[in-house]
Structure formats: C-alpha cells, structure tokens
Amino acid sequence: MSTVPLKPVTADFVLADVDTSSHPGVDKKSAEKELLSNHDTLADLQERLFAESKFGGTRSVLLVLQAMDTAGKGGIIRHVVGGIDPQGVHIHAFKAPTEEERKHDFLWRVRPQLPTPGIIGVFDRSHYEDVLIHRVRGFSTPEAIEERYGIITDFESEVAAAGTTIIKVMLHISSAEQKARLSERLERSDKHWKYNPGDVDERKLWPAYQEAYQIALTRTSTPDAPWYVVPADNKWYARWAVQNLLLEALQKLDPQWPSVDYDVEAEKARLAAT
Amino acid sequence: MSTVPLKPVTADFVLADVDTSSHPGVDKKSAEKELLSNHDTLADLQERLFAESKFGGTRSVLLVLQAMDTAGKGGIIRHVVGGIDPQGVHIHAFKAPTEEERKHDFLWRVRPQLPTPGIIGVFDRSHYEDVLIHRVRGFSTPEAIEERYGIITDFESEVAAAGTTIIKVMLHISSAEQKARLSERLERSDKHWKYNPGDVDERKLWPAYQEAYQIALTRTSTPDAPWYVVPADNKWYARWAVQNLLLEALQKLDPQWPSVDYDVEAEKARLAAT
Numbered sequence: 001m002s003t004v005p006l007k008p009v010t011a012d013f014v015l016a017d018v019d020t021s022s023h024p025g026v027d028k029k030s031a032e033k034e035l036l037s038n039h040d041t042l043a044d045l046q047e048r049l050f051a052e053s054k055f056g057g058t059r060s061v062l063l064v065l066q067a068m069d070t071a072g073k074g075g076i077i078r079h080v081v082g083g084i085d086p087q088g089v090h091i092h093a094f095k096a097p098t099e100e101e102r103k104h105d106f107l108w109r110v111r112p113q114l115p116t117p118g119i120i121g122v123f124d125r126s127h128y129e130d131v132l133i134h135r136v137r138g139f140s141t142p143e144a145i146e147e148r149y150g151i152i153t154d155f156e157s158e159v160a161a162a163g164t165t166i167i168k169v170m171l172h173i174s175s176a177e178q179k180a181r182l183s184e185r186l187e188r189s190d191k192h193w194k195y196n197p198g199d200v201d202e203r204k205l206w207p208a209y210q211e212a213y214q215i216a217l218t219r220t221s222t223p224d225a226p227w228y229v230v231p232a233d234n235k236w237y238a239r240w241a242v243q244n245l246l247l248e249a250l251q252k253l254d255p256q257w258p259s260v261d262y263d264v265e266a267e268k269a270r271l272a273a274t
Numbered sequence: 275m276s277t278v279p280l281k282p283v284t285a286d287f288v289l290a291d292v293d294t295s296s297h298p299g300v301d302k303k304s305a306e307k308e309l310l311s312n313h314d315t316l317a318d319l320q321e322r323l324f325a326e327s328k329f330g331g332t333r334s335v336l337l338v339l340q341a342m343d344t345a346g347k348g349g350i351i352r353h354v355v356g357g358i359d360p361q362g363v364h365i366h367a368f369k370a371p372t373e374e375e376r377k378h379d380f381l382w383r384v385r386p387q388l389p390t391p392g393i394i395g396v397f398d399r400s401h402y403e404d405v406l407i408h409r410v411r412g413f414s415t416p417e418a419i420e421e422r423y424g425i426i427t428d429f430e431s432e433v434a435a436a437g438t439t440i441i442k443v444m445l446h447i448s449s450a451e452q453k454a455r456l457s458e459r460l461e462r463s464d465k466h467w468k469y470n471p472g473d474v475d476e477r478k479l480w481p482a483y484q485e486a487y488q489i490a491l492t493r494t495s496t497p498d499a500p501w502y503v504v505p506a507d508n509k510w511y512a513r514w515a516v517q518n519l520l521l522e523a524l525q526k527l528d529p530q531w532p533s534v535d536y537d538v539e540a541e542k543a544r545l546a547a548t
Contacts, residue, residue, distance in 0.1 A: 051467040078359045085352045086360055087367070087398075124361075179548065186542050192534045193325040200544045260466045268460050270474045274453065 004244035008226030015214045018229055020174040023237040031240035038243055039083030045247070046088045046120055048255035053118025055258035058163040060115040061249055063242070064123045066132070067171035068209060069199050070181035071232050072239075073124055076171070080243045081122055090115050093124040106130040106148065107155055114159060120246070121164075127152060128168075128216055135212040136205050149219040156225035165249045166225035169242055170213060171232040175206050278518035282500030289488045292503055294448040297511040305514035312517055313357035319521070320362045320394055322529035327392025329532035332437040334389040335523055337516070338397045340406070341445035342483060343473050344455035345506050346513075347398055350445070354517045355396055364389050367398040380404040380422065381429055388433060394520070395438075401426060402442075402490055409486045410479050423493040430499035439523045440499035443516055444487060445506035449480050 005025040023031070049059060063081075065073045081089055092113040101109045107127055115121030131148050134140040140148075160166055173181075182203070185195040202209075221227035228245060232238040279299040297305070323333060337355075339347045355363055366387040375383045381401055389395030405422050408414040414422075434440055447455075456477070459469040476483075495501040502519060506512040 054467050074359075074361065077361050082356070082360050085348075086356050086363060086365055087348065087351050089360060091360055093361070179545065182545055183542070186538055186545065190531045192538065193328050193532050195534070195536075195541065197536050197541055197544075200541065200548060203545075203548050257464045258467050260469070262469075262471050264460055264466065267469065267471055267474065268457070270471075271453065271456055271460065271477075274474060274477050 004241050004248070006228050006230065006241060006245070008228060009217045009221035011218055013218055013221070013229075015172070015210060015217065015229065018172055018231060020172050020177065020231050021233040022231045023234055024231075026237070026240055028234070028236050031236045035079065035236070035240050035243055038247060042243065042247055042250070043084050043088075045250035045253075045255065046084050048257060049120075049250065049253065050088050050118035052255045052258050053116075055260060057255070057258065058117045059165070059253055059255070060117055060119050060121065060163060061165045061167070061246070061253075062115055062121040062123065062159070063246060064126045064128070064166065064168040065171065066126060066128050066169070066213075067232070068173060068178060068206075069202060070178050070185075071171040071173045072235050073171060075235055076169075076239060076242050077122060077124065079239045080246065081120070083243075084120060088118070089120050089122065091122040091124060094126055094129060107151070110155075115164060117163065127155075128220075131216050132209065132212045135215075136208045149216070152220050153222055153225070156220075156222065160224035165253060167245050167249055168221070168225060168227045169245065170217065170227060170229045171238055172229050173232045175203075177233045178203060178206075278515045278522070280502050280504065280515060280519070282502060283491045283495035285492055287492055287495070287503075289446070289484060289491060289503065292446055292505060294446050294451065294505050295507040296505045297508055298505075300511070300514055302508070302510050305510045309353065309510070309514050309517055312521060316517065316521055316524070317358050317362075319524035319527075319529065320358050322531060323394075323524065323527065324362050324392035326529045326532050327390075329534060331529070331532065332391045333527055333529070334391055334393050334395065334438045335520070335527075336389055336395040336397065336433070336438050336440045337520060338400045338402070338440065338442040339445065340400060340402050340443070340487075341506070342447060342452060342480075343476060344452050344459075345445040345447045346509050347445060349509055350443075350513060350516050351396060351398065353513045354520065355394070357517075358394060362392070363394050363396065365396040365398060368400055368403060381425070384429075389438060391437065401429075402494075405490050406483065406486045409489075410482045423490070426494050427496055427499070430494070430496065434498040439527060441519050441523055442495070442499060442501045443519065444491065444501060444503045445512050446503050447506045449477075451507045452477060452480075 052059065065076060067073050077091060081091065097109065110127045113121070113123070130140070131145050135145050156166055182195065182199055185191040217227045217229065230238050230241045326333065339350060341347050351365060355365065364387070371383065384401045387395070387397070404414070405419050409419050430440055456469065456473055459465040491501045491503065504512050504515045
C-alpha cells in the first residue's frame with residue numbers, strides 16, 4: 001500500500017498554490033487497483049472498531065467533506081465509504097437549514113449527527129457552511145463569522161476528547177474543471193437531474209469562496225481536527241487519497257477484537273444443553 | 275437473471291412447512307455470481323428513483339427484516355444493501371425501546387425512520403417486535419397484542435398509499451442451524467463479541483417464537499405489504515433471494531430519469547458565459 005503524502009493544513013498554507021490536477025504519491029493505474037483492494041482492509045478495521053464499542057470502547061471516526069459543487073463528494077461516499085459495511089457508517093448531508101434549525105445556534109443540528117462509538121461518521125457539508133456560504137453570501141455578520149472559527153475549534157476539541165478521530169477534507173477542483181463537469185450534466189439527459197440553475201450563481205462567486213476556504217482552512221486546522229486539501233480534478237486520485245486518510249486514521253487507532261465479559265466455556269456448556 | 279420463485283405469505287401459510295435449507299430457483303454457484311453482477315443494476319435503479327424524487331417523485335422502498343438471532347440480517351445489509359450507493363439508503367436498527375420510546379405508542383419511533391422519497395429504507399427488526407418478543411415474553415397483554423395486528427396493517431396501508439413499496443422478509447433458519455452459528459461465535463475469538471449470553475435464553479423459547487411468527491406472518495401479510503419467508507440456512511441463498519425481491523420491486527416501479535423544470539439550452543448559455 002502506498003501512503004498518501006498529503007500534509008495537514010498549517011497556518012502558512014496557501015490554497016491558491018495547490019495544483020488541483022496533481023496526484024502526489026500514486027498513478028492512476030495503482031490508485032484504481034488499491035481503491036478496490038483496500039475495501040476489505042477498511043471494512044475489517046471498522047468492524048474491529050465496532051466490536052470494541054460493544055465492550056466499552058468509545059472511539060469513532062468522523063470524516064468531514066467540504067467542496068465546491070461537482071468536486072466529487074458523492075463519488076467519495078459511493079466509492080470509498082461504500083466499501084464499508086453500511087451498518088458501521090452514519091452519513092449525514094447538511095442542506096440549507098430548516099426554519100427550526102435556524103432558531104438554534106449553528107452547532108445545534110450538528111451534535112446529534114456525530115458518530116456514536118464504533119461508527120464512521122461522514123458529514124456531506126457541515127458546520128463549515130456557516131463560515132463559507134455565510135461569509136460569501138453575507139448570511140451572517142462579519143462579527144458572528146469571526147466568532148465561529150473559535151467556537152468550531154472548541155467544539156471539535158471537545159468531540160476529539162470524547163474519542164472521535166476527526167479528518168476534514170476539502171476536495172479541491174479548478175474553476176475550469178467545475179465548468180467541464182457542469183457542462184457534462186447539461187449535455188447528458190441522464191445527468192440533467194444533478195444540475196441546478198443555482199449552481200451557476202454560486203460559480204460566479206468562485207473567488208469569494210476560495211477566499212472563504214483559505215481563511216476557514218488555516219484558522220480551523222488543528223492537531224485535534226486537521227484539514228487536508230485533496231487535489232480533486234482527478235476523481236481517481238481524490239478517492240484513493242481519502243481512502244488512505246481513513247485507513248491511516250484507523251490503523252493508528254489499531255482496534256482489537258475485544259475481550260468479552262462472559263465466561264466462554266460456561267456459555268458453550270449452556271448452548272450445548274439446548 | 276433468475277427470478278426468485280418465493281410467493282408472498284397467504285392466510286393458509288404454515289411456517290413449520292418451510293424447508294429452511296431449501297434454495298428454490300437457484301444453485302450456489304449461480305447465486306453467488308448473480309449477487310455480484312446485480313449490484314450495478316440495483317444501484318442504477320435506486321439512482322433513478324432518487325433522481326425522480328428530486329423532481330417531484332414521491333416513491334420509495336422499505337425492506338423490513340425480521341429473524342431469529344444469527345439468521346443473517348447483518349449479512350443481508352452488508353452484501354445486498356451494501357451494493358447500493360449509501361446516500362440512497364436509510365438503515366435503522368430497532369433495539370429494545372428506550373424509556374422515552376416506551377412512553378409513546380409502539381409506532382411512534384417507527385414513523386421518523388420511514389424512507390423519504392427516492393430512498394431505500396431498511397428496518398433491522400421493526401414494529402413487529404411488538405407482536406413477537408412482546409407475545410413470547412409477555413411484555414404486553416394478549417389484548418394489546420391482538421389489537422396491534424390491525425394497527426400494523428392500517429399503518430402499512432397508509433405508508434404504501436403515500437408511495438412506499440413495502441417488502442417484509444423473515445429470514446428463516448432451523449434451530450439446529452442457529453445452534454451451529456452460535457457455537458461458531460463461541461469457538462472463534464474474533465466472533466466472541468457477536469455472542470451475548472441472552473442469545474441462549476431466547477433460544478430456549480424457540481417454539482414460542484415460531485408460533486408468534488406464524489401468527490404475525492399470516493395476519494399481517496397484505497397486498498400492500500406482503501411477507502416473504504426466505505429459507506436462510508444457506509446464506510448465499512438468502513442474500514440472492516432478498517436481492518431479487520428488491521430488484522423485482524424496483525423493476526416494477528420502473529423509475530425514469532426525470533424531465534427537468536429548467537431550460538437546458540438557456541443554462542448552457544449561462545454556464546458558457548462564466
């Protein structure tokens with residue numbers, strides 16, 4: 001297995017310097033092969049984590065996915081997360097908040113979606129929308145947004161301290177690549193349903209979004225909850241890289257089959273008597 | 275593709291007459307091959323159903339799984355449901371009810387877990403526990419249980435009328451097969467975590483559970499929400515059969531890529547201008 005050479009975002013990170021078409025650490029052929037061959041390894045590690053949780057383990061993993069439209073969040077969920085037992089995964093897509101959700105603080109709707117012990121949680125968008133689209137669209141005041149970076153890092157530290165390994169991923173595509181992908185959705189009738197006229201409105205705000213990401217990434221990448229910017233013009237690369245980030249996190253947790261709290265020999269005798 | 279020859283349960287159905295080791299319609303080699311080759315067909319049908327829901331479609335599918343311990347619900351979720359895009363699936367495992375849930379009627383916790391349009395819902399256990407374990411263990415009065423059969427069929431008719439195709443599956447194993455599977459969990463240290471001493475206590479009530487199933491199956495199998503009893507001593511057969519029941523349901527729905535409500539040519543021009 002190759003190791004993904006991506007480093008967590010640090011304070012001096014510059015988003016504009018990332019080559020979205022790069023594929024550090026692997027070529028297409030190996031990436032596609034490893035994506036498939038790693039499914040079982042990932043599934044096995046998750047099952048051990050789940051088993052551990054049945055006997056007192058409190059550890060879990062949270063994968064946060066953020067990206068511009070068409071960058072491939074759905075493909076990551078289908079091709080990376082899809083290789084894990086669905087009983088071990090909790091995926092939540094954060095849409096525009098409902099009226100009820102808007103009455104509460106921005107983390108109110110996030111907390112109930114955190115992974116329980118043994119589970120790999122996946123956030124398809126997240127509380128980061130509250131410093132991304134909110135900044136770009138002016139949905140909140142600059143003061144409120146400023147305050148949120150600290151609220152987020154405090155929140156994530158608390159989640160990490162409770163036993164959750166947090167991996168935050170920005171799938172990073174170029175503006176030209178987005179244009180090509182939106183264009184494909186308009187060319188193919190079986191893709192029309194994936195296109196929304198609002199996508200072009202958001203696209204026009206590309207530079208403002210890049211700026212909002214630059215700020216959010218550098219201000220909220222912490223040792224407890226690091227950000228990784230994954231070059232995503234190549235779908236095969238992004239999938240391989242995110243799978244490897246998950247694998248590395250789980251291998252570091254190194255979950256073991258638990259010692260059980262019942263008497264195995266006594267149970268064998270009880271079962272034999274039935 | 276073979277067609278699963280299982281018929282829905284009717285009033286004259288006798289559970290004790292089912293050969294749990296049978297595999298009507300297929301042999302092991304074909305079943306294992308088809309299970310894999312059908313993944314894409316099932317995933318494609320679900321994607322169409324989801325696409326339809328984005329443009330006003332209200333249809334969904336609900337797979338209800340009930341079974342004695344070790345009968346293979348988990349394997350169905352892993353190997354059949356696991357072949358579908360996880361974004362298109364909502365799995366809910368109904369455990370012993372919480373204190374909060376016990377304060378409400380038995381369907382209170384079920385309603386919020388119903389699949390939304392475009393989604394395949396999976397119930398790992400269900401509201402049927404309220405006429406199965408409740409009957410066997412005397413958790414409810416005979417009068418309350420008697421009333422529930424009608425409440426359930428009314429509820430399921432309402433769900434079906436709202437656009438949900440309901441498929442109810444009992445995975446049916448023999449007592450001897452359960453003993454062998456529990457024994458394996460005690461023999462292998464990587465399976466110990468799956469064993470619970472309570473499993474033997476439940477096992478001792480085998481005849482009472484079979485009777486409870488016999489009554490529940492015959493009283494709640496309706497054209498709106500039919501029950502299928504799937505012989506499950508052979509895991510390969512149960513997986514193939516449930517996959518085929520899902521495929522047949524989706525093929526009957528025959529979801530199509532939707533006509534979109536925006537002007538495709540106008541959007542092409544707007545996108546080109548960015």
